[in-house]
Amino acid sequence: MSEQKQIILHVTDQQGKVHELIALDGWRAMEVIRDYGLPVKAECGGACSCATCHVYVDDDWADKLIAPDEDEEDMLDEAFEVQENSRLSCQILMSEDLSGLRLKLAPGSEPDTTD
Amino acid sequence: MSKNISPVSEPHGGSYTTDVVIIGAGPVGLFAVFELGLLDLECHLVDILDRPGGQCAELYPEKPIYDIPGIPVVSGQELTDNLLQQIKPFAAKYSLGEMAVALQKTDDDLWQVKTDMGTSITAKAVVIAAGGGSFQPKKPPIPDIDDFEGSSVFYSVRQMEKFKDKDLLIAGGGDSALDWTLALLPLARSLTLVHRRPNFRAAPDSVSKIRALVDAGDMEMIVGQVSALQGQGGQLDQVKIKTKTGEVIRKIDCLLPFFGLTMKLGPVAEFGLNLHENLIPVDTEKFETSTPGIFAIGDINFYPGKLKLILSGFHEAALMSQQVFRICRPDEKLRFQYTTASTDLQKKLGVR
Numbered sequence: 001m002s003e004q005k006q007i008i009l010h011v012t013d014q015q016g017k018v019h020e021l022i023a024l025d026g027w028r029a030m031e032v033i034r035d036y037g038l039p040v041k042a043e044c045g046g047a048c049s050c051a052t053c054h055v056y057v058d059d060d061w062a063d064k065l066i067a068p069d070e071d072e073e074d075m076l077d078e079a080f081e082v083q084e085n086s087r088l089s090c091q092i093l094m095s096e097d098l099s100g101l102r103l104k105l106a107p108g109s110e111p112d113t114t115d
Numbered sequence: 116m117s118k119n120i121s122p123v124s125e126p127h128g129g130s131y132t133t134d135v136v137i138i139g140a141g142p143v144g145l146f147a148v149f150e151l152g153l154l155d156l157e158c159h160l161v162d163i164l165d166r167p168g169g170q171c172a173e174l175y176p177e178k179p180i181y182d183i184p185g186i187p188v189v190s191g192q193e194l195t196d197n198l199l200q201q202i203k204p205f206a207a208k209y210s211l212g213e214m215a216v217a218l219q220k221t222d223d224d225l226w227q228v229k230t231d232m233g234t235s236i237t238a239k240a241v242v243i244a245a246g247g248g249s250f251q252p253k254k255p256p257i258p259d260i261d262d263f264e265g266s267s268v269f270y271s272v273r274q275m276e277k278f279k280d281k282d283l284l285i286a287g288g289g290d291s292a293l294d295w296t297l298a299l300l301p302l303a304r305s306l307t308l309v310h311r312r313p314n315f316r317a318a319p320d321s322v323s324k325i326r327a328l329v330d331a332g333d334m335e336m337i338v339g340q341v342s343a344l345q346g347q348g349g350q351l352d353q354v355k356i357k358t359k360t361g362e363v364i365r366k367i368d369c370l371l372p373f374f375g376l377t378m379k380l381g382p383v384a385e386f387g388l389n390l391h392e393n394l395i396p397v398d399t400e401k402f403e404t405s406t407p408g409i410f411a412i413g414d415i416n417f418y419p420g421k422l423k424l425i426l427s428g429f430h431e432a433a434l435m436s437q438q439v440f441r442i443c444r445p446d447e448k449l450r451f452q453y454t455t456a457s458t459d460l461q462k463k464l465g466v467r
């Protein structure tokens with residue numbers, strides 16, 4: 001029997017609704033969010049070149065993530081309402097250690113709509 | 116590869132006639148010039164960006180692409196440069212830095228595309244190769260910002276004179292923000308640069324110039340983010356800036372946010388075509404939309420099994436061209452030829 005434990009990812013959408021997602025080991029948080037059909041623009045598909053996958057990391061998790069590298073810090077310059085806990089969700093690799101991670105989709109991450 | 120293959124844009128505001136107008140100069144729009152060119156059809160491309168290449172040039176110029184058939188690895192910019200080289204013999208016209216805003220049928224059954232710069236292009240067929248939409252400046256989600264756009268909030272600078280003797284605030288930390296800071300400072304009454312952190316992702320030379328200007332007291336730099344706008348009748352009066360230590364207020368006339376570009380479907384949504392979740396449905400024989408004479412290829416189209424890959428867009432361009440030929444040259448016979456074997460095609464390509 002496999003002892004693999006499920007990796008849970010909690011995501012609060014731009015409307016404030018909380019979703020519980022099951023992540024796969026090695027997937028980027030952005031990919032999990034997109035795979036569930038939640039509203040994330042993620043225009044560059046994870047290439048760290050658009051900042052439209054901007055999320056806020058729950059305070060309890062801030063220290064458990066690998067710190068952003070220089071590219072990610074640079075790209076965050078193109079995001080809005082950037083805070084201490086801002087990250088690009090395409091740069092967060094999911095793993096068992098991160099099961100339970102809580103993210104909130106930030107302003108500017110919503111997909112384009114025809115209105 | 117050298118950059119001198121970069122095409123020259125036609126003057127803004129002109130009236131042009133061609134066989135095919137292509138909206139979008141991404142990789143797929145560019146390759147369409149090739150396929151249409153082999154059939155002796157003339158093209159005029161329109162793109163809001165000031166250079167061709169679409170996503171490849173704008174989002175990932177340096178990143179390697181591994182799935183272009185026959186090319187083991189090529190960067191986004193190299194692919195763009197190669198395509199420009201490949202289509203050079205066909206001397207397509209370009210209207211760059213212009214957004215196609217309207218599409219209409221003319222009285223003599225042709226199509227007319229108009230741009231936001233007053234350019235008008237009349238053609239026998241229209242190819243929409245608009246990809247993920249037109250690249251437009253990102254708008255900060257600051258409450259009421261819409262009320263000030265065009266009068267006090269500007270995402271680009273078209274005439275510098277407009278900012279003469281004004282109190283300006285530039286937001287952002289990339290090359291556009293810094294370049295415009297340096298260009299507008301001599302004109303402005305005062306200039307404040309607001310960026311979320313003390314570091315910049317920009318040309319080191321501009322960064323050191325800015326630091327020197329700040330040290331000399333010629334301009335102000337605030338580490339923070341603009342959080343609120345105040346003013347009346349579209350005229351900004353002051354802005355609030357959130358900083359680590361609290362809120363600061365600056366009286367300004369104009370705000371110029373530079374946060375990069377994002378793709379928005381934009382006016383293509385108003386062309387009167389059917390849309391399926393922001394995409395344009397087409398048939399898979401001719402890649403024609405439900406409006407005869409209007410085609411859609413590349414990332415913008417939708418059909419069962421569609422994959423948003425460059426290679427799919429190339430294939431779509433080849434098939435689309437066959438039908439466009441029938442529309443543009445109804446009295447001529449379409450001949451299937453290989454570039455390897457046909458002296459006729461080789462002449463067109465200028466290799467014979």
Ligand SMILES: Cc1cc2nc3c(=O)[nH]c(=O)nc-3n(C[C@H](O)[C@H](O)[C@H](O)COP(=O)(O)OP(=O)(O)OC[C@H]3O[C@@H](n4cnc5c(N)ncnc54)[C@H](O)[C@@H]3O)c2cc1C
Pocket residue numbers: 043044045046047138139140141142143144161162163164168169170171174175179180181182213214215216244245246247248249250380381382383412413414415423424425426428
């Ligand atoms: C980071 C990243 C990596 C990728 N990697 C690969 C890969 O490895 N292999 C692969 O096959 N694909 C890859 N892709 C996808 C590929 O880039 C797209 O499939 C391709 O760019 C689509 O080409 P296109 O010409 O249809 O549209 P685009 O490249 O989107 O170009 C459309 C152009 O149309 C312009 N436009 C739109 N509307 C208007 C208007 N109204 N007026 C004026 N101009 C307008 C836009 O400004 C834009 O320049 C990748 C994409 C990204 C973001």
Ligand code: FES
Pocket residue numbers: 030042043044045046047048049050051052053075088089090091
């Ligand atoms: S998806 Fe573009 S930066 Fe994350």
